[in-house]
Amino acid sequence: MVVKKPEGLVLITPEGLRHDGRRPDELRPIKMEVGIFKNADGSAMVEYGKTRVIAAVYGPREPIQKFPLLPDKATLRVRYHMAPFSTEERKNPAPSRREIELSKVIREALEPIVLTEEYPRTVIDIFLEVIQADGGTRTAAVTAASLALADAGVPMRALVGGVAVGKVDGVLVVDIDETEDMYGEADLPVAAAPDIGLVTLLQLNGVMTREEFSRALDMALTAISKIVEMEKRTLRSGYVEAGGSEL
Amino acid sequence: MSISPFRPPITPLIVKENYLAMLGKGVRPDNRDLKTPRLIEIKTGVVEKAEGSALVKLGDTQVMAGVKIDVGAPFKDTPDQGVLMVHAEFVPLASPLFEPGPPDENAIELARIVDRSLREVNAVDLGSLVIRKGEKVWTLWVDIYVLDHNGNLYDASMLASMAALLDARLPDFEELETGEIVVKRGVRGEPLKITTKVVTVTIAKIGRYLIVDPNLEEESIADVKLVVAVDEKGRIVGMQKSGAGGLTHAEIEAALDLAREASTVYFKALEEAIAGRRG
Numbered sequence: 001m002v003v004k005k006p007e008g009l010v011l012i013t014p015e016g017l018r019h020d021g022r023r024p025d026e027l028r029p030i031k032m033e034v035g036i037f038k039n040a041d042g043s044a045m046v047e048y049g050k051t052r053v054i055a056a057v058y059g060p061r062e063p064i065q066k067f068p069l070l071p072d073k074a075t076l077r078v079r080y081h082m083a084p085f086s087t088e089e090r091k092n093p094a095p096s097r098r099e100i101e102l103s104k105v106i107r108e109a110l111e112p113i114v115l116t117e118e119y120p121r122t123v124i125d126i127f128l129e130v131i132q133a134d135g136g137t138r139t140a141a142v143t144a145a146s147l148a149l150a151d152a153g154v155p156m157r158a159l160v161g162g163v164a165v166g167k168v169d170g171v172l173v174v175d176i177d178e179t180e181d182m183y184g185e186a187d188l189p190v191a192a193a194p195d196i197g198l199v200t201l202l203q204l205n206g207v208m209t210r211e212e213f214s215r216a217l218d219m220a221l222t223a224i225s226k227i228v229e230m231e232k233r234t235l236r237s238g239y240v241e242a243g244g245s246e247l
Numbered sequence: 248m249s250i251s252p253f254r255p256p257i258t259p260l261i262v263k264e265n266y267l268a269m270l271g272k273g274v275r276p277d278n279r280d281l282k283t284p285r286l287i288e289i290k291t292g293v294v295e296k297a298e299g300s301a302l303v304k305l306g307d308t309q310v311m312a313g314v315k316i317d318v319g320a321p322f323k324d325t326p327d328q329g330v331l332m333v334h335a336e337f338v339p340l341a342s343p344l345f346e347p348g349p350p351d352e353n354a355i356e357l358a359r360i361v362d363r364s365l366r367e368v369n370a371v372d373l374g375s376l377v378i379r380k381g382e383k384v385w386t387l388w389v390d391i392y393v394l395d396h397n398g399n400l401y402d403a404s405m406l407a408s409m410a411a412l413l414d415a416r417l418p419d420f421e422e423l424e425t426g427e428i429v430v431k432r433g434v435r436g437e438p439l440k441i442t443t444k445v446v447t448v449t450i451a452k453i454g455r456y457l458i459v460d461p462n463l464e465e466e467s468i469a470d471v472k473l474v475v476a477v478d479e480k481g482r483i484v485g486m487q488k489s490g491a492g493g494l495t496h497a498e499i500e501a502a503l504d505l506a507r508e509a510s511t512v513y514f515k516a517l518e519e520a521i522a523g524r525r526g
Contacts, residue, residue, distance in 0.1 A: 067250075067253070068253040068254070069253070070251065070253060073251075075250060075251045075253065076250070076251045077248050077249065077250045077251075078248065078249045079248040079249070097355050097358075097359065098359075100249070100352050100355050101352065101355050101356045101359050103248060103249035103352065104249040104352040104353075104356055105356075105487075105488075105489075106249070107249040107250075107251070107491075108488070108489065108490060108491050108492075111251065111491030111492070112471075112491060112492050112493040116251075186367075188486075192493075193493070197495050197496075198493035198494070198495065199488070199493055199494050199495065199496065199499060200488070200492075200493040201488060202473070202486060202487070202488040202494070202499065203486060203487050203488070204476075204483065204484075204485050204486035204487075205363050205367060205485065206367050206484070206485075207367060207368060207478075207482055207483070207484050208482070208483050209482060209483070210481075210483065210503060210507075213483055213503065214500065217496060217499065218496075221496065
């Protein structure tokens with residue numbers, strides 16, 4: 001899509017830096033926290049720069065409203081939702097077509113990770129709320145979901161993390177923010193579980209050559225490895241704070 | 248809220264095992280090799296009252312697409328562009344698994360994949376759809392109608408949408424002194440300005456095998472699918488992993504090669520369908 005860039009906005013400086021001063025392969029400052037809510041079985045907050053997503057996991061449990069459950073595994077229910085105040089202009093709280101699609105894409109990013117076969121005839125609810133949106137909300141949401149599932153003690157094959165790589169003024173850059181997403185040429189959100197070598201979310205909006213795509217996917221996977229290491233540290237320190245012994 | 252499908256088609260394990268054995272030998276039960284799409288039949292101009300239309304058969308899958316064109320207002324942030332809207336209906340007559348009701352997440356995902364594939368390369372030149380800048384533009388409604396679901400609705404829907412857009416002509420119109428635009432339905436004007444054709448190629452992963460254009464049975468045993476949008480230059484213009492599984496980096500790379508190769512088959516089918524129809 002062609003959206004005109006505002007006058008004076010430089011996406012890539014002559015020195016090769018981005019509009020916020022980052023190098024192409026540099027992530028935004030990332031913050032992670034687990035166990036932020038009392039009610040939920042597991043919860044987490046993830047920040048990628050100004051993007052902030054919170055996650056809560058309930059279950060495995062019996063659903064409050066009865067619906068057909070699976071005889072051989074747990075049912076995952078995922079809701080990705082943006083708070084009305086999370087965007088520049090107020091977002092209508094009713095689920096948009098975008099949110100419906102992203103809920104599906106995120107659920108399908110988690111299905112291969114959660115050991116659902118351990119809990120037949122139950123439901124695992126994963127609620128994701130975007131508190132502030134500044135690009136990369138779906139990938140931050142996957143990271144938050146991974147942390148909240150682990151915090152809830154739901155068995156998983158591996159931790160999963162997400163990041164979006166963009167093409168901005170012809171340069172591949174990692175962890176794009178809203179400005180880079182809006183005026184860039186391509187956006188490649190990726191989620192993966194590096195410990196088992198599996199890509200579980202992959203979308204491309206925009207145009208890339210074959211060679212660019214391979215490089216972009218490499219950049220994403222490198223960044224995701226860092227993010228998943230951060231998840232592990234966050235979970236470990238949360239465990240120690242709660243009185244567990246140092247691992 | 249997205250819920251794990253609770254009524255997935257159940258396929259006996261023996262079918263999957265049979266598939267795996269055959270795929271290892273490079274063939275499929277319907278006699279295709281792993282990288283060849285099913286037979287494609289495209290008919291355009293199938294609905295006279297639509298500004299553009301097409302019926303696509305991809306094997307036993309049938310999808311119709313209609314383009315309706317109206318005068319509307321542009322979006323505020325793009326005053327110099329027309330409007331493109333893509334919607335998909337999984338009509339209940341098309342499958343025992345479809346039920347009446349508003350589009351579910353699968354229909355929404357499908358429509359958004361087709362929409363993005365067209366939009367990201369400006370396949371329909373939206374800049375050519377301005378009647379009066381900032382005030383009046385043409386709005387194109389692409390409506391995808393799934394008629395018979397026998398697998399790979401993505402590629403069939405993308406082909407139908409593309410063929411319907413290639414078939415479409417702007418209606419004639421008259422500008423009144425009040426500035427109002429009166430559309431003269433039935434008087435076919437100029438064809439749409441198409442900058443490039445786009446197709447999607449869907450690759451399914453069954454075990455460690457990648458296959459092009461899965462039929463319904465193949466979809467029911469597939470671990471995951473990757474939909475790849477390709478333009479006429481062979482560029483990747485969109486992608487979506489769909490389904491509750493994952494892919495390795497190497498599998499993704501291999502899928503892209505398969506997609507680019509198979510895209511030529513789809514482009515050829517589109518070429519043949521519209522030959523002579525656009526002046």
